[in-house]
Amino acid sequence: MRNIRVKRSMNFFLAAMVFVSLSLLAGGCGGGEPVRKGPPDPNVFQPFGQLGNLTPGVSRVFNVKALLGPPENTEFTMQGMVRMDDGTPRMFGGHKLLQYESKGLGFIITRDNLDQADPVITNIYIEALYKGRSTNGLYMGMPKEEALAICRRDYHEKGNEDEKYYFTPAPGVEDSFIVLFEDGMLNRITMRPHGLTATN
8 A cells, every 4th residue: 555655646746847847848947937929029129130120231121011011201312423532433322211200210222232123121220200229228319428328338439420420349340330419319320231341
């Protein structure tokens, strides 16, 4: 009789251990919050990374429309020709801008990519009406001192032109994260493809 009780106790113990193990796997190891998967959130962006699931220089117009729907407006930037200091002619502008004005977002397709069936987006613009924030706390309307403190803490500052500041993920690469201030507040962020070797 005692052996039967011992066996039943062992079986109960093993069953309880299996239940606890499965519960931990379902809810996240270490008692933390369970992992939640859902659609990409356009109100979260990662400097030098993504806005939602959109990556400058990688994502395409299809990806933008899948996340945000059709653009509210489209326009082309002014196009022209200038001569460099050495006399070499250089074309500028002629890029297509997809605008989501009510969301405070814009996306650039460069003229070199316009002939693609599904063009790559090159720049992502985050502007005043954007209601989200970055993973390290940047948001539109943030006081200049606070925004620069975050950027200088986390990134390498390449320089500035008046109220426009250029940042890189590390020294020696092209600036690909640009913040613009107006009236002492963060007014615009530009995310560009990064990781290129600096040419100047």
